[in-house]
Amino acid sequence: EIALLAYISRKVPLHSKLALALVLQMICAVASSILWAIRGAARDPNAGTPDGLTFDRYTVFVGSMNDILILVVLVKLDGMILDCTLALSCAMGWKKATRALHKLWWIELSMNLVLVPLIFLGSFMDPTSKDGHLVYRGLLMGALLVMVVRMVLYVVAIPIFLKPAYYLGLAYRSSWGQDLKQEHPTSFVLATTRLVATFANVSICLSQVISIMFTLVTHHHHGLLNILTAADCLTNVLLVIISSGVVRQRSDVQKKAFGEESHRKRTRRSSSESYSPCEEVAWQEAVEDIALRGFTLEHLLDFYQDLPQAMPHFTPSAHTTRDVVMQVIIPGSAEKQCAFSEVMTGGKNLRPQCMVTHNWSNLFRDLVAAIVADALQQSTFSSIADLLEHDLPALRQTLSPRMLSTTYWVCAFCVNQHRSTCKRSSHRRNDPVTGQPYGPCPCGSPQYFNDTPPLRCRDGKSIYCQVNKFDDMVAFLAASDPNFTQVIAVDRAFDVFSRAWCIAEIAEASKMGMLQYLKLASMQSLKDHRNRLQDLDVEQLQATRPEDREEILSKISDVSAFNASLQSLLFGQDGLFEVWGQFDVVEQTANFGRVASLAKAMKRLTIKSAHTAPNSGVALAQNNSIEGKDDCV
Secondary structure, eight states, rough: HHHHHHHHHHHSOSSSSSHHHHHHHHHHHHHHHHIIIIIIIIIIITTSSSSSSOOOHHHHHHHHHHHHHHHHOOOOOHHHHHHHHHHHHHHHHHHHHHHHHHHHHHHHHHHHHHHHHHHHHTTSSOOHHHHHHHHHHHHHHHHHHHHHHHHHHHHHHHHHHHHHHHHHHHHSSSSSHHHHHOOOOHHHHHHHHHHHHHHHHHHHHHHHHHHHHHHHHSSSOOOHHHHHHHHHHHHHHHHHHHHGGGGEEEEEEEHHHHHHHHHHHHHHHHHHHHHOSSHHHHHHHHHHHHHHBEEEEHHHHHHHHHHHHHHHTOOOTTHHHHHHHIIIIHHHHTTTTHHHHHHTTTTTOOOOOOEOOOEEEEOOHHHHHHHHHTTTTTSSSSSHHHHHHHOOOHHHSSHHHHHOEEEEEEHHHHHHGGGTTTTTTGOBBOOTTTTTBOOOOOOOOOOOOOOOBBOOTTTTSSSOSSSSSSHHHHHHHHHHOTTOOOEOOOOOGGGGGGGGHHHHHHHHHHHOEEEEEEESSSSSHHHHHHHHTTTOOGGGGGGGHHHHHHHHHHHSSSHHHHHHHHHHHHHHHHHHHHHOOOOHHHHHHHHHHHHHHHHHHHHHHHHHHHHOOOOOOOHHHHOOOOOSSGGOO
């Protein structure tokens, strides 16, 4: 146990309540064992029990403290397992199991609250006396009930861990699940290790129940109970190691994570407290108007589902966000000359919970997939993009109502394109599928650029311009919502990091202490483009409007220092790419649950594709051939 705890201490900080309880319990266990050996065992092997001939108060007291700490460890451990199973249940959409686990854990906690004073009282009583004997047997009965409740809790947890392991195993062994396997190579291992650990704890609890019942019936303190108690402690430590995921973690990552997160929270709190709205009312009203144009994920999926009607030649593998903006979003909002998000929401103002940073040259399918990945708390979106293209209903089933109601801010939808780009962006652009040029926008709305009057007195910026208020908009949203986050939708070519506005958004959000989440097509794409990103130079960044690039560069006093800070932001010890994909125990469990949901949806899609005629237009059946009947079972 000491060796295992030493291993944990190398991987995770010991400020963890569970790790601290384990350490204290280990110290008391060692102390009581030494006292028992020195003061009692030489004369009486059953010292400190009703079957013993002697009573050593120090040994019994230290042993009682050890028992109390064991109960604390069990409650903390089972609480962690409860959090994991609840996260997994939510990811898989199981509600009944969630309620049952909650009830079982509260029953266990209540029983432990009764047992703790009994143990403390028993430490001052002579076990050989009549009252001491009754207290001892009462403790055994209480321990029996606790072990029964724990065993039931773990039995209920087994199918919750079993189902994801089944779907992941099926996907990882099949041709249709290889992309999912490449994106999430450790999910199946994590699911199976938690399943094995849960089975182990059920067996230990069952053995202890049998041993305690034997002791109560025979009135003898059998040695088997001591052996099983030691085995239970050992199993609990092993379960902590397996469940925590520290086996595959670098030793320095988790130790740094706590300090880094504390620093980020302080930065976020400081930036929120120092925020003050612009003194010019017209400017502040324009900022808040743009900021409150959020839309829900359900709105976005409805738009994507109806996209072929508005754009019959829409090809997910060819059309970019710019193509969709020019051919659907701008024409669809031309009548009202408003942001398309207002069309999506029926004119309602929705406060966004997340801002999405992206580049317009990215495939529109991948942009939507990255946003869905954020709702599913996935770091990669390649498999989601496949489902989005071939089986949107199956993908919707993996999303809970809470996920569908998550609100986002995306410039393509939330900026009024009729005041900024509808005229300029249509020049020299052709549709990649039909080859036809974009049609002109007939809205007749005036265009507002950085220097178009009326201007703000402080710096001469246009009040009605839609694209010069990013810093103020993010500051307003971050100050009024501590949970406001940023999602960076990285395209497959990683061109998002060559766009001036995207880099400016990433740097500004980091400076304000916002949580930032990268969404990549796959882990392999990161390996392929890592060297290229390490040569980023802010002076080489591009922008659609030259004045935007000039404005961004004008804010940077020291280009070399900015480039260095940008590299630190991306590749530093706490950079976006270094912490990308790292989760704690609960997040790990929820993550492989969501991956299992995707595997389940892909399995249904494969079966549907297998029963669809080759000329039906279901592309996945052509691209991912089914090898053998086992893939469709």
